[in-house]
Amino acid sequence: MTREQKPPGPLRLERILHALGDPVRLGIVRQLAREGDSSCAALDGGRPKSTMSHHFKVLREAGLVQTRNQGVTHMNALCRAAVDAECPGLLDAVIGGRASDGG
Template sequence: MNLFTVMTALSDPVRLSIVTTLSAQSEVACNCFDLPVGKSTASRHFRVLREAGLIHQRDMGTRRINSLRRLEVNRRFPGLLDLVLREAATNASADR
């Protein structure tokens, strides 16, 4: 996990919304996210987050379950995830 890859992954609004959702819920299936993109684009966003080390995915039957790797990210970059999520919430409330 490297900082540049993590920050690049978090810089996209769709990926940031995925991470924000996962920070509020422990596990979410891919098809339960309300994303403004098609299925193949959503798959790419999940792949970028997984390869950056931000999320963990596991298969459960026909569903792919996502979870945020908060402990691992915090261990490597203490406070980064909280800062990014706080800024995302601030920007979301300012946009309303």
């Protein structure tokens, strides 16, 4: 059985930009765009679990990422369609950027 965690309320540009302003979170979004759904462990880059929990929470609250539980694994997916509908072209610009991926 899976349980999904959805963003609270409508997407807001200021939350999206805040979330993407952190290099670690930007790296997570870019990795999800490249590789598709990924576990938290695959996205943590060796960082502490507590730090990554905070980053995933910010991404979920911004509406950029959706997390679902598959057993004991948390799977993350980029909310591409919702973000593209609210802010057309934003993710294309961010994903195509050449800035550090937070590594």
